[in-house]
Amino acid sequence: MKKLYYGGDIISMKGERDFPEALLEEDGEILYTGTLTEARKRCGEHDVQINLEGTVLMPSFIDAHSHFFQTAQNILMCDLSEAKSFEDIYRTLKQYMEKNQIAEDGVVFASGYDHNVLEEGRHPDGTLLDRVSESVPIYLSHVSGHMGVSNSAMFRLAKITPDTPDPKGGRFGRTEDGRLSGYVEETPALMRLLEPALPRMKMDLDLQLELAQEQYFRYGITTAQEGALMGQNMQELANYAARGKLKLDVVGYVLENEYEKTIRQFPEYNQNGQNRLRIGGAKIILDGSPQGKSAWLSMPYEGESDYRGYPTHEDAYVEHAVLCAVKGGYQILAHCNGDAASEQFIRSYEKALRAVDHADRDLRPVMIHCQTVRDDQLDRMREIGMIPSLFIGHTYYWGDVHLKNLGRKRGAAISPARSALERGLIYNFHQDTPVTKPDMLHSVWCAVNRRTRSGKAIGEEQKIRVFDALKGVTINAAYEYHEENQKGTLEAGKKADMVILDANPLSTDPMRIREIRVLETIKDGKTVYRLEDSNRF
Numbered sequence: 187m188k189k190l191y192y193g194g195d196i197i198s199m200k201g202e203r204d205f206p207e208a209l210l211e212e213d214g215e216i217l218y219t220g221t222l223t224e225a226r227k228r229c230g231e232h233d234v235q236i237n238l239e240g241t242v243l244m245p246s247f248i249d250a251h252s253h254f255f256q257t258a259q260n261i262l263m264c265d266l267s268e269a270k271s272f273e274d275i276y277r278t279l280k281q282y283m284e285k286n287q288i289a290e291d292g293v294v295f296a297s298g299y300d301h302n303v304l305e306e307g308r309h310p311d312g313t314l315l316d317r318v319s320e321s322v323p324i325y326l327s328h329v330s331g332h333m334g335v336s337n338s339a340m341f342r343l344a345k346i347t348p349d350t351p352d353p354k355g356g357r358f359g360r361t362e363d364g365r366l367s368g369y370v371e372e373t374p375a376l377m378r379l380l381e382p383a384l385p386r387m388k389m390d391l392d393l394q395l396e397l398a399q400e401q402y403f404r405y406g407i408t409t410a411q412e413g414a415l416m417g418q419n420m421q422e423l424a425n426y427a428a429r430g431k432l433k434l435d436v437v438g439y440v441l442e443n444e445y446e447k448t449i450r451q452f453p454e455y456n457q458n459g460q461n462r463l464r465i466g467g468a469k470i471i472l473d474g475s476p477q478g479k480s481a482w483l484s485m486p487y488e489g490e491s492d493y494r495g496y497p498t499h500e501d502a503y504v505e506h507a508v509l510c511a512v513k514g515g516y517q518i519l520a521h522c523n524g525d526a527a528s529e530q531f532i533r534s535y536e537k538a539l540r541a542v543d544h545a546d547r548d549l550r551p552v553m554i555h556c557q558t559v560r561d562d563q564l565d566r567m568r569e570i571g572m573i574p575s576l577f578i579g580h581t582y583y584w585g586d587v588h589l590k591n592l593g594r595k596r597g598a599a600i601s602p603a604r605s606a607l608e609r610g611l612i613y614n615f616h617q618d619t620p621v622t623k624p625d626m627l628h629s630v631w632c633a634v635n636r637r638t639r640s641g642k643a644i645g646e647e648q649k650i651r652v653f654d655a656l657k658g659v660t661i662n663a664a665y666e667y668h669e670e671n672q673k674g675t676l677e678a679g680k681k682a683d684m685v686i687l688d689a690n691p692l693s694t695d696p697m698r699i700r701e702i703r704v705l706e707t708i709k710d711g712k713t714v715y716r717l718e719d720s721n722r723f
Contacts, residue, residue, distance in 0.1 A: 188212040189711065190229055192222050194238025195690045198676040199245050199660050202653050209243065211682040214710030219676055241705060242690045244656075245676055246408040246683040247626040248663035250575045251519070251554050251616035254412045254436055255419045256331075258391070258398035260297050260620045266326065267298035271305040272314055275326070279318045290321045293340075293386040297327040297620065302477060302587045310335050311359075312368025323383050329621055330475040333371045336379060341366055344379045353378055355498040372474050372498065395426055399433055403715035405624045406685035406704040409663075409673065411616075412438040413519065413554070414469055420448055420455075427461035433714050435462050437667055439469035439519050442507045457516075466667060467517030469554075470507050471498050473527035476557050476600075477584040479591060481524035483558065488593040495524055505534045512538040512545050517668075519552040519575075528559045532566050539570060547571055552666055555580075555618070557600045558592070564602070568609050573666055576601045576658075578615045578632045579622050581645070585638030598645035603633050603658070607650055612665050615658040630655040630691060631700035652692050652699070682711040 192208040198219055208225035210218040218225055229235065264282040269275045279296060288294055301309045315324045315337035323340035341347075348364050352375065359369025370379050402410050412423065415438040426432060438455075440448045445468040449456045456465045473495060474480025479487055482495040499507075511518035512535070520531040531553060539545050552573045553559065557580055559567075567574060578601045580588065589597035606613040615629040622628075633655040636644050664674030672681050686706040691699050707715040 188217065188229055188233040190225050190233060190235045191238060191243055192225065192235065194240050195242045195693075196238075196676065197242065197244035197656075197690070197692065199656065200675045200677055206676075209676055209684075211711050214682050214712070216676060216678055216680050216682050218678055238686065242687040243676070243684055244687065245660045245674055246685045246707060246709070247406045247659045248614075248667070248669075248673060249402065249407050249410045249616060249619070249624060249626075250614040250659075250663040250666050251413050251552075251577075252411050252619035252624060253331075253414055254398060254402070254410045254619075255395075255423060256412075256414070257401065257620045257624075258394040259387075259389070261394050261397045261401075262389070264294060264296035265298055266296050267300075267329070269299050270303065272310050275299060275310055276314060276318060279315075279324065283319065283322065288322055291386070292322060292388070293383045294319075294322060294324040295327070295383075295387065296325070298329050299326055300329040300477075302584065309333070309369055312337050312341075312366065315368060323386070325380060325383065328475075328478065330478055331618075331621055332373075332475040332480055333369065333478050334376065335368045336370060337368065338366075340379065340383060344382050346379060355496070371478070371480055373471060374498075391422060392426070392431065395431065400715065400720075402434055402619075402624050403707045403709075404704065404720065405626055406687075406707050407434065407624055407626065408683040408707065408709045408714070409435040409437065409667070409669075410624075411466075412436060413618075414471075415440040415444075415448065415465070417444055417448055417451065420452055420465075423463055424452060424455060424461075427463040430461070432462040434709060435464075437464055437466040439467055439517075440465060442468040442470045442510075442518070445510075445516075467519065468507070468511055469519045469521070470504065471521040472504065472530055473498055473522060473524050476523050476580075476591065477587045481557065482526040482530075483524040483592075484526045484529065485596075487591050494526065497527065497530065501530060501534070504530055505537060508534040508551075509538040509541060511551070512542050512549065515546050515549065517549050517551060519554050521554045522559070523555045523557045525558040525560050525563065528553060528556060528563050532563055532570070532572065535570055535572065536566070550666060550668065554616075556602075557588075558596060559602065561602070561605055564605055564609050564611060568611050574606045574611055574613045575616055575666065576603055576606070576613060577618050578603060578629050578658075579617055581632050581636050582628075582639060583622060585636075585644040586640050586642065589638075589642070589644065599648070600645065601632075602645075602648050603650050603655075604648045607654055612662050613658055614663040614666055615655070616663075625700075626659040627691070627702050627704075628700045629659060631696070633658065634696045634699060652696065656691060682708060684708040 356372035356375030661674035
């Protein structure tokens, strides 16, 4: 049975002036876009004609980088995203523990606090969390995911003492007299702390994955990413997918130290994948968070004599991981917030290409976040086919913080979308969910308007037009996944992955783009979300 859509604006994303009158779909594939007259000629008496009634049909959104599985894990955690003070954190944690009846053999994981918006202007500490409980292990994850705070019970469970050395690429915070403060920074330290507590987590994984999918669908997304896969997570996702539970497409990138082992264990999911799940390549983390001042910069942070953040790995480690990707012919994504981390990735990739005869030049390596990437680095990225995936929401969520931490010139240059566009780079945008909600239209708004939370303009010379911003969440994101021939535009032969909006972003006041609502999300021709039916979010 065919479905004919007409009666509203249809944005094909094939070109700036390509607005067909009608779209015809059958069995999850777009058959035709063009005139309504021709579309009706191709319909039979039993086919369905859907009048958009003035709403807007366009390609569904494609998530270029997030953490789908982690979003599912977090969905039942204690939510601190609304906390504005230490007292808010204390009260929310106590209520969560009472509601969920968490005893000493349990654990509390909370997420979403941001020290930049707390009244105290700093991270909470172990003393506050010990007030909540001295016997139940508690860990609060910073909104960035790169740092957090634990109580003394969590440190005892992990057997971390004041004498425990900091792991390379991470650190445990200490007071002036040498005691553990509760603060923990970056992946090596976080994994050392949290691994012993993970078995205590109570999860209903089927429910959590279902809720995570609904959240992505709510924002019009039909392809999502798990950007830090590990073996156990891959096994759980594969089990879920094999039971036919995945309704959206998920592309996973395995942490590089587990990549070879994981593809040997799950060869059927490598590259092409099955059951809507596939392994797209490897992921490496090269630095931390600019708003947490752990991103690795080439020049010191504002007001610091020489502190520039620090790398996660030494050059030799990164060069080996990148060389393996180029030799193996697979895509690699690198988390780079600071320009020194960006330099390490670009230099390593350039070196690998020189070392490998007849290296595949279409592997499409991706620089994730690239908050402080420089113009000279963008020029070199173009030469090696490296994709800048910009966490453009930084302009809004932490723009004020970046102006303070980086100074006006560097701070205003974060997320340089126009610089990437002018160089012909195939950029895209992401939200790094669960760091921020997977709200693609908010990212479009950020790219077009560049306003901070306080309303300040930030880097207005880096603004781009609405159509170019929409490319960053549709066809350009499809390109990252080597799926530009299947997704990202509305044209015959492509998947019927579509979204219906209540207003046209191209003709809406740019400052109101983030107010546009997703009315319906369509995956492979089937409605997977409808606003009027939704009551979960």
